[in-house]
Amino acid sequence: MIALLLRDLRLAIRAGGGFGLGLAFFLIVVVLVPFGVGPNSSLLSKIAPGILWLGALLACLLSLDRIFALDWEDGSLDLLATAPLPLEAIVSVKALAHWLTTGLPLVIAAPVFGVLLNLPAAGYGPLVLSLLIGTPALSVIGTFGAALTVGLKRGGLLLSLLVLPLYVPTLIFGAEMARRSIEGLSAQTSLLMLAGITSAVIALLPFASAAVLRVNLR
Template identity: 65%
Template sequence: MIALLLRDLRLAVRAGGGFGLALAFFTILAVLTPFAVGPETPLLARIAPGVLWLGALLACLLSLDRLLALDAADGTLELLAVAPLPLEGAVAAKAAAHWIVTGLPLALLAPVLGVLLSLPGQGAWVLTLSLGIGTPALSFIGAFGAALTAGVQRGGLLMALIVLPLYVPTLIFGAEAAGRAARGADPATPLMLLGAVSLGCVALMPLAAAAALRVNLR
């Protein structure tokens, strides 16, 4: 499982496409938001948590089509299905690699972009924490969507339609936690709910994704 994780990390770094595109999209969204809504500091501070969380969600979505599509195209999925490692473990390793190269950099970049949107310091810290807690759910839900559309020609739109409704609880709790911290309120409750969502996704989504892959590979 660790070998598969390291393989996917090396491929992601060498290819660079999805990883760089996600960060570029996230940065561009944050930079352009003040031009779209105006430079008023109170307004930017109020909308910053929602904008940055939505940007992180969409940035993760951009790279999901590469999660399993390349392996389905070159026959790697068939080899993984008959490998000693359970297919659930392979899916979990791929989702973890996606989070390391996409979700984790987005979480680390968020405080810098929060400055552009006049996000208070406490809100920026909780925003980073919420993204660190919540983005694993995005990657593991995305792995389920990628498994459902593996082998489908141009299945990116279909995958987006599948995973976006499942992303809604993560988006709500993540943005609410950062928003509460920015207003000086206690963000503990939405952070705990966000952690529960992520733990549930990490535990259940590899099972669902492996079942979907087995159906697709028959």
């Protein structure tokens, strides 16, 4: 499994789906928002958690179609499906590789980008914590969407349409956790809901993704 993880990390970086692309898109979103809403510091402070979460979500979408595409094109996916390692474990490793190359850099960069949106000091800790808990769910859900569309020509748009509705609960509770912390309110409910969603997604979706891959590989 470690060898497969290292292989996927190298492939992700070589194929242009590494942390650089996601961070660049995240930065573009954060920089463009003040031009759209105006240089109102109080307004930017209010919408900063939602904008940062939305930017991270959209940045995760950029590399989803590459999770299985390269293996499908060179035939490696068929070999992986017949390997002694369970297909569910293979799917989990690929989701982990996607999170390490996309989600984790976004978590690390979020506080820096928060300065550009005048994020209040009370929001930095909860924002990073919410992204740290929520972004793994984005990668696992995205892996499921990639499994559904593997082998389809121009499946990127279909993948986005399938995955985005599933991202909504994570987006809502992640942004709400940071927002409530900034306002001095209890964020425990949002934290528990976000952690529950991530735990359920990690526990269930690898099996669904593996089942979909088995159907597509027949």
